[in-house]
Amino acid sequence: MSKVLVIGAGGVSSVCVHKMAMNAGIFSEIHLASRTKSKCDSIAASVKERTGVTVSTYEIDAEEVPALTRLIQQIGPKLVVNLALPYQDLPIMDACLAAGVDYLDTANYEPKDEAKFEYKWQWAYQDRFKEKGLMALLGSGFDPGVTSVFAMWLKKHKLKTIRTLDILDCNGGDHGQAFATNFNPEINIREVTAPARHWNQGEWVETPAMTIRQNFDFEAVGPKNMYLMYHEELESLAKFLPELERGRFWMTFGDAYINHLTVLQNVGMTGIEPILYQGKEIVPLQFLAAVLPKPETLGPTTTGKTNIGDIATGMALDGSGEKTYYIYNICDHEEAFHETGNQAISYTTGVPAMIGAAMMLTGTWRGEGVFNMEQMDPDPYMDMLNTQGLPWQVKELAGPLDF
Template identity: 40%
Template sequence: MKRNVLIIGAGGVAHVVAHKCAQNNALLGDIHIASRTLAKCHAIIESVHDKGSLHMPGLLQAHQLDAMDIEATKFLIRATRCQIVINVGSPFVNMSVLQACIETGAAYMDTAIHEDPAKVCETPPWYANYEWKRLDACKRAGVTAILGIGFDPGVVNAYGRYAMDTYFDQVDSIDIIDVNAGSHGRYFATNFDPETNFREFTSTVWSWENGAWKANAMFERKKEWDLPVTGKSTTYLTGHDELHSMSRNLGVPDIRFWMGFGEHYINVFTVLKNLGLLSEHPVRTARGQEIVPLEVVKAVLPDPASLAPGYTGKTCIGDLVKGTKDGKPQEVLIYNICDHEEAYKEVGSQAISYTAGVPAVAAAMLIADGTWDMGGMVNVEELDPAPLISLMNRMGLVTRARHGTEDYVVEPQMAIAEQVSCDKVASMG
């Protein structure tokens, strides 16, 4: 049993994580939020109180922290007696926070792959360049580290594993599809950190095809999908975190990631890129100041968290899995629909942050009760997906499957102990 949670970061996803931890503090215990900007932590705490999210009276505290400072992070983990760290800060801090957890014994999780500020779209498998180098250290220390437990990466990894285990004898392909059919009403904005968002799309697009890595340019390959609720949407082949672990762990020859983009987004992105404004490399201005163009673009764009009040529409994210069962072709779409307005009503966020934050808290709860506390480093597809899917069904992210002519809520069969745990969580609200 592990208790007390340290949330690192104070952006849109951290906002959701704090609310969901508060809703389940009977299990998770004290909640601490740490960021370089203390005012953002206090704003999240105020929101939690305003929404009445705390399930029971408990500690909810803000801290100022530079998470790149390993010693300072270790000190805060020990001072707060936190046994679970949810890292939803910049992907630049992953390795520092992970190291602090290894040295203090706290469980670690994040929602995105580590990034080096000077590098973009690294050679696959990307995890091998950073996190996987700490596999042995985690095992020796008995530290649980769950990598990429947002929605994508995260839930889509679990969906791939669940589909393979439930519906197929053999899987030939997994197409991960992410469509945001919502509208924020701004001229241009990104749904999560602009710097992270743009860095994903400015270099080589890597996909896993025919059991090997294939390189494409961004917006080079597109495909239209007809999805539940959001309807027909044009998507583009995009490189993404989950491909770098699923390609190794699932044994599936084709794994691709498709993201929906409108023409307006593509046009603005193309102009910014062609002008050099999405570069991560410093330039010197006429006044002699050294600036990073991408950081300037981030500074002038709307804060993704500010989009929530006026956001309308829904998202659809899922895995279209194809293969065979009993010698016959089989196709299953396992997916989630999330409503921007409902997310805002519940926790004051838009659906993009909601879908990333809820799974991280579900994972923290599964670590807290011992279900996922395995004492080593794993990617999500290496874990039993049943308890995660069942918990999310009760926490606001319902999983559905479109299988032939049927479309239904997925309720995984679980061991008795896991079902009791999920029922206990449900009773906590």
């Protein structure tokens, strides 16, 4: 029996649980827990209506390790899939260790009091998971996740080495709102407002947030402005591709988003330090996140497509010299909503979370300790992307990006 416990009840969790229910041959029992049980119940009702599968729901504070440990022991899953906030990664890992259960997430740990996402905190769990004979798989979303698998597939099938790598994340969707984020507002804005960093010649180069911009013509979307950012998969790619000379991450933003964000920054609404308001401490960014539209509510109004992929340059496997390949997925917001009731940003993260869980539950990916996506065989994961709603394509380009 492949019993699974999913923690978190946002849009990504909704997609993941729907897709698990659609693959009942792998996921025999699905359990869903969150701080707000009513959100779990809503997802469970949608899953039941769409697939006929029953999802059991629970209320839990994922930061309360003893209570979470007891819940895991009560359910007895083979795997815990963490789709909660990145702040909760370490307590959930602690609970998995205490309960003796494998672990998977989609985003690396981030301290509440500093917008800094690094793998060091989770990599430090290596020996503890190994000693218990357990596996922890980090970052099985799209970026991080699929983008790393894309790179390793290219290295296995097309390129002997990867000299330069650019990850391009384009959301060409329109949700009809004046300002809204397509995934958790708090995490989204912390990422966007953090300094940009890219890997160059063995070191990190830091630049002010949102200051380096390029235009790129995305298939099925069109020309879009994309901004250099830091994203966590750059850290693991730099580690597992030692030959990498330059690694960059780009994300598209419309002018309206940039203008709104600039104003919010200027008036202090993106701050993460608590302030005193009417005798209570509040974090401005958390308050902002509470008043913005919830990402899981954007599905009915969102149209357009996403295009996310890698452009990699290196020496060809066949010895024919240096070559450049572009490997990418295009996802349609309306099709994603029709299938799971969620827009494509949630879909492109939730489906890879399900696939990573399937890799572990079937024993296709197995190990003892803490693992990143780059350490696994990309082929079975890539095969499931094609059959589970995220088909990919690869084409050769004339050369690397010239900026």
